[in-house]
Structures are given as structure tokens and as C-alpha cells.
Amino acid sequence: xxxxxxxxxxxxxxxxxxxxxxxxxxxxxxxxxxxxxxxxxxxxxxxxxxxxxxxxxxxxxxxxxxxxxxxxxxxxxxxxxxxxxxxxx
Numbered sequence: 001x002x003x004x005x006x007x008x009x010x011x012x013x014x015x016x017x018x019x020x021x022x023x024x025x026x027x028x029x030x031x032x033x034x035x036x037x038x039x040x041x042x043x044x045x046x047x048x049x050x051x052x053x054x055x056x057x058x059x060x061x062x063x064x065x066x067x068x069x070x071x072x073x074x075x076x077x078x079x080x081x082x083x084x085x086x087x088x089x
Contacts, residue, residue, distance in 0.1 A: 003031055003062040008053055011078055017056070018077040021047040024070025030059045 006017055021043035028041045028049070043049065051061075 001063045003029075003060040005056050005060050006051070008056060010080055011053075012081045014053055015079040016050045016052050019043075019049045019051070020075040020077075021045065021049070021072065022075070023072035026063055026066075026069060026072055028061060028063055030061050032059055033057075
């Protein structure tokens with residue numbers, strides 16, 4: 001998956017996005033929006049990564065293509081803003 005930023009439209013303000021990685025180990029590369037900085041994390045089976053809204057605004061992220069990646073699934077959890085809570089429901 002190429003470099004991108006996740007959309008925060010419709011999400012609870014200032015909430016984090018949680019990602020659980022299952023299966024083959026894969027690198028996750030972060031690149032600053034100005035492209036001046038780059039860092040890499042290795043996501044092993046069972047890894048949990050939390051990305052804040054600030055991270056999404058200042059960095060892009062992606063998973064580089066590899067020929068021998070192995071099978072992997074990434075579960076992403078987001079908190080959606082559903083508007084005001086009505087306690088009478």
C-alpha cells in the first residue's frame with residue numbers, strides 16, 4: 001500500500017486509530033509530509049499500533065511491496081462521532 005494519510009472525517013475529534021497486524025511480519029514506513037524525515041516500524045504478528053490525529057496530519061504511512069511478503073491481515077479500529085448521546089433511548 002502506497003504512502004497515504006487516513007481520513008478523520010466523521011471520526012470522534014482527537015481520537016486515535018488502532019491497527020492490529022496479524023500474520024506475516026511487514027514493515028510500516030512513515031514519511032513526514034515535507035518528506036524530510038522517514039522512519040520504519042516492523043509490525044509482527046499480534047502488533048498493535050495507535051496513530052493519533054496529529055500523526056495523521058504530519059506524517060504519511062505505507063507498506064512497501066515485497067515479493068515474499070506472506071499472508072497478512074490488518075484490522076483497523078476507529079471511533080466514529082455519532083452526534084449527541086440521547087440518554088432517554
